[in-house]
Amino acid sequence: MTPLQLLFLGVFGLAAIWFGWRVFRTKSMVRSALSLLAAMVALGGMFLALDAEFLGVLQIMMMAGEMSIMAFFMMMYMMDPGGMSSMNMTHQQRPAAAVGIGAGVLVLALALLTPWPPAQALAPSxxxxxxxxxxxxxxxxxxxxxxxxxxxxxxxxxxxxxxxxxxxxxx
Amino acid sequence: MALTICLSIAAVLFGIGLYGVISQTNLVMIMMGVELMLAAAMLNLVAFWRLLHPHTYALQLFVLVVMTVMALEAAVGFALATQRFRSRGSVEVEEAADLKENA
Incomplete structure (x- = not known):
């Protein structure tokens, strides 16, 4: 992997995490559908940086369609899709945060502690x-x-x- | 190095998705959390393909299957939401206690 690919991998990865986080942190449901779309597009960018051109483009195209449909369903089924009134849309915050952080740390530890084989330098064209x-x-x-x-x-x-x-x- | 970056980002995304699934009260938002978790799995698969086995295309096929699962989950989930909205007028899980036995 070239340093440029690593840089793009990190930038798109941080963007995916940021937008993924924004999905559950905004009052407006349409905005959270668009945040999820942005996270998926950032993921598609990571696929492109990982030399998986077909999968990256496929991911971006599929998710664009899926998330716009999701935004439509949001507007149909939500009591407050625009987040105009400050309705609380969450429950059991603390256990949810504990389980989320716990699972994330567990997976992270698995990823970091496993002795992976050396990375392959070249991918097929x-x-x-x-x-x-x-x-x-x-x-x-x-x-x-x-x-x-x-x-x-x-x-x-x-x-x-x-x-x-x-x-x-x-x- | 690249593998560590990808797997760490996927782990964080998985954690965020799990948090969303548990903490949100709306069915559509819960589905968004599931999508995020599946996306993290997809990122792992692409990273494994590129950095460990770039000549094993079964891994790319696996990514296609996960993408299919994401689409199916959305389709069936929206169908359930539609039916729930038709019969009860809301897709909030807080108001779905009638699905429980003896409630």
Whole structure:
């Protein structure tokens, strides 16, 4: 990895953490959806800095769509999507903070204390990556890829079936 | 060095996501926390692919699967929110005590 890549990795990483934190620290729900979008785009930037061009661009495009849909649902379902009144949207703050910090420290300790093998200096070129990923998708991992597609179909049917209005039963 | 940076950032993101899942009262905000945790997992996978096994494309495939899981989670979660909003008029988990037995 070049020093420039390391620099971008750190900058995008700090941006992802900052925006991830902002998601739960703002009163405005639309703003927190946009913060999550910014965190995901920063993550996509990290993927690009890690030479995973296809995944980085895919991440940015997918998350842009998903988070704008999320912002729409927020406006539909929230009592106070703009955060105009100072409604409290949180509960059990202290246990939540304790569990979050505890889990984060645990994962951090795992990441820092594990003796990782030495890092590989070179990654395949973007063209080579796309070619090899395509070969992987269509040969060894084909069943997994197909399963992912089928689960999308199942989730679509399940989502529509769940969201349908049903006639109210008289008590 | 790069691996340490990536794994540390992913650990912090995971912690923030877990905090959000536990502390938020709105279903959509809880889903945002889950998305953040899945994103941290994705960052770990990309870092492992690039820095440990750059020629094992099953890792990139795993990232694609996690991305699919994120989309599915959003779709099914919004469907549940829609049904909940239809029948009860709110998606606050504080008001979902009727899902509990004998409540």
């Amino acid at each position: 973007a063209t080579q990556q796309n070619h090899d990923l395509g070969i992987e998708l269509m040969t060894r991992s084909m069943m997994i890829f197909e399963t992912a597609g089928t689960s999308i179909l199942v989730a679509m049917i399940a989502a529509v079936a769940t969201a349908l209005a049903y006639p109210q039963q008289p008590d």
